[in-house]
Amino acid sequence: MTEKHGLKIAVSGKGGVGKTTLAALLCHLFSKEGKSVLAVDADPDANLGMALGFSPDELAQVTTIAEDRKLIKERTGAEPGTPGSLFCLNPRVDDIPEKYIVNKGNIRLLQLGQSAAGGSGCYCPENTFLKKLLNHLVLAPNDTVVVDMEAGLEHMGRGTARAVDAFIVVVEPGQRSFQTAAATVRLAKDLGVEKVFAVINKVHPGQEESVCRFLDFLPLLGILPFNPSVIEADLTGTPVFETNGQMVQLAEQIKDKLENNV
Numbered sequence: 198m199t200e201k202h203g204l205k206i207a208v209s210g211k212g213g214v215g216k217t218t219l220a221a222l223l224c225h226l227f228s229k230e231g232k233s234v235l236a237v238d239a240d241p242d243a244n245l246g247m248a249l250g251f252s253p254d255e256l257a258q259v260t261t262i263a264e265d266r267k268l269i270k271e272r273t274g275a276e277p278g279t280p281g282s283l284f285c286l287n288p289r290v291d292d293i294p295e296k297y298i299v300n301k302g303n304i305r306l307l308q309l310g311q312s313a314a315g316g317s318g319c320y321c322p323e324n325t326f327l328k329k330l331l332n333h334l335v336l337a338p339n340d341t342v343v344v345d346m347e348a349g350l351e352h353m354g355r356g357t358a359r360a361v362d363a364f365i366v367v368v369e370p371g372q373r374s375f376q377t378a379a380a381t382v383r384l385a386k387d388l389g390v391e392k393v394f395a396v397i398n399k400v401h402p403g404q405e406e407s408v409c410r411f412l413d414f415l416p417l418l419g420i421l422p423f424n425p426s427v428i429e430a431d432l433t434g435t436p437v438f439e440t441n442g443q444m445v446q447l448a449e450q451i452k453d454k455l456e457n458n459v
């Protein structure tokens with residue numbers, strides 16, 4: 198890594214490929230090495246909070262951006278630093294209002310929540326909030342932002358996409374997932390994003406070679422195997438990083454490769 202500021206990472210991919218699982222593993226690993234992590238749950242279908250080990254009670258205590266959409270709509274209309282705006286000029290992670298944040302160790306979770314408008318790519322206040330946040334948030338060298346995104350980058354403007362240091366597209370073996378990945382890469386290039394990487398998840402023994410062949414247009418950070426214990430952890434509401442050493446080890450390699458390439 199050449200730059201001195203912290204990293205902003207967005208995890209994307211088709212629904213159900215394992216974005217939340219990978220995002221939670223990365224949050225855990227960054228926090229374990231002493232980084233201050235802002236985990237942003239921007240996927241209305243996901244529950245990054247539970248994957249990080251927050252209890253339903255803890256999650257219920259905070260307000261999601263969607264729940265506060267009227268306020269957010271009013272305030273995201275104003276430029277940061279102006280009266281009535283949500284953020285001060287050049288906000289830091291600590292400047293995000295506490296009512297939106299739930300903490301666990303070094304991890305601060307922010308949930309955009311379920312949009313009343315529904316549908317991906319909408320220009321709803323939640324996405325406007327995310328854009329402002331990614332564009333204006335100033336990270337200390339020790340800060341890391343991990344965004345669990347909804348599929349697709351359609352709702353991202355050029356400036357916002359370029360504010361992210363790396364996009365990780367999670368791909369599972371299958372043509373539909375490859376096509377989503379290809380579309381994401383095309384869109385990312387259109388938006389001027391240089392750093393787009395793939396992580397292949399849910400790979401069964403013997404599939405590695407053919408999957409890599411289909412994804413030769415994307416630099417690969419790593420391969421995660423299909424592992425029933427990941428589903429088991431999900432069923433019991435236990436974070437994967439507490440139960441599955443193999444996934445943690447592989448995610449660590451993914452994180453190292455990412456840091457060496459941004």
Ligand SMILES: Nc1ncnc2c1ncn2[C@@H]1O[C@H](COP(=O)(O)OP(=O)(O)OP(=O)(O)O)[C@@H](O)[C@H]1O
Pocket residue numbers: 210211212213214215216217218219240242243244398399400421422423424425427428429431
């Ligand atoms: N390597 C794996 N092996 C087996 N199951 C996995 C693996 N990774 C994720 N899963 C399971 O697949 C399901 C979807 O995973 P996850 O929620 O992380 O995906 P997602 O892309 O965030 O989904 P969504 O788009 O619905 O939010 C979960 O039940 C999860 O436990």
